[in-house]
Amino acid sequence: MKWVFLGLPGAGKGTQAKKLTANRDVEHVSTGDLLRAEVKSGSKLGKSAAQYMNRGELVPDDLVIAMVVKYISGMENYLLDGFPRTLEQAVALHEATEGNGVDRVFDFDLEEEEVVKRLGGRRVCRDCSAMFHVGFMPPKSEGVCDNCGGALMRRDDDHPDTIRNRTRIAREQAGPLLSFYSDKGLLTRIDAARPADVVQAEILSYLSDS
Numbered sequence: 354m355k356w357v358f359l360g361l362p363g364a365g366k367g368t369q370a371k372k373l374t375a376n377r378d379v380e381h382v383s384t385g386d387l388l389r390a391e392v393k394s395g396s397k398l399g400k401s402a403a404q405y406m407n408r409g410e411l412v413p414d415d416l417v418i419a420m421v422v423k424y425i426s427g428m429e430n431y432l433l434d435g436f437p438r439t440l441e442q443a444v445a446l447h448e449a450t451e452g453n454g455v456d457r458v459f460d461f462d463l464e465e466e467e468v469v470k471r472l473g474g475r476r477v478c479r480d481c482s483a484m485f486h487v488g489f490m491p492p493k494s495e496g497v498c499d500n501c502g503g504a505l506m507r508r509d510d511d512h513p514d515t516i517r518n519r520t521r522i523a524r525e526q527a528g529p530l531l532s533f534y535s536d537k538g539l540l541t542r543i544d545a546a547r548p549a550d551v552v553q554a555e556i557l558s559y560l561s562d563s
């Protein structure tokens with residue numbers, strides 16, 4: 354299984370990817386998580402990436418492509434969440450894997466108004482990265498992670514100006530990226546406005562095809 358989740362920031366890619374890969378022999382490869390780990394470690398890549406991420410801009414293609422191609426090398430099953438995000442990244446992945454790097458692409462479709470509501474209320478556990486929403490998926494105790502008891506935080510890039518920038522850039526990049534995968538017959542549209550369990554059930558229905 355070599356799947357890709359595409360869609361606007363906040364469309365629910367990470368939420369669905371975590372559910373799908375839990376207890377399955379499939380690696381959840383989130384470029385956002387990989388880059389945030391680099392930032393936290395203070396690596397050269399992390400220092401460079403942080404400047405772009407804090408402004409809600411894309412990290413340059415060459416840095417992200419090198420990181421992902423190295424990370425997935427030799428992996429049999431993966432779910433790419435947030436990569437590719439540009440046509441250049443899609444072409445590079447295609448070439449690096451000799452055309453065998455992707456067997457299904459889901460495009461999470463969600464209105465921008467809903468994106469703003471979802472990202473504005475998102476809270477992430479500082480310790481285990483579990484995800485919540487203050488209104489749609491609240492934790493049992495306010496500000497405390499249900500899984501590990503860690504403190505829930507707002508992500509640095511979940512602020513109104515940055516959200517607008519991320520959404521605008523994602524829309525600009527989407528057209529060519531979707532055409533690339535549609536032309537290869539790999540694209541499946543997902544109505545991401547539905548409750549998370551309903552979205553997950555639809556995605557699971559495609560597992561038997563992989």
Ligand code: AP5
Pocket residue numbers: 360361362363364365366367368369384385386388405406407409410411412413414417434435436437438439442471472474475476484485486487489490510519545546547548549550552
């Ligand atoms: P990244 O971490 O990938 O952020 P993103 O794409 O902006 O996506 P998000 O994590 O914000 O949203 P999501 O779709 O995963 O939604 P989620 O499940 O959290 O990237 C961050 C940054 O890193 C980028 O801006 C860029 O700088 C850099 N970067 C990463 N990849 C890159 C690349 N390939 N190239 C260059 N730069 C790159 O859900 C959101 C909220 O909604 C949560 O609170 C959740 O609880 C709630 N929710 C989820 N589903 C539902 C539902 N069905 N109903 C109601 N609420 C829901």
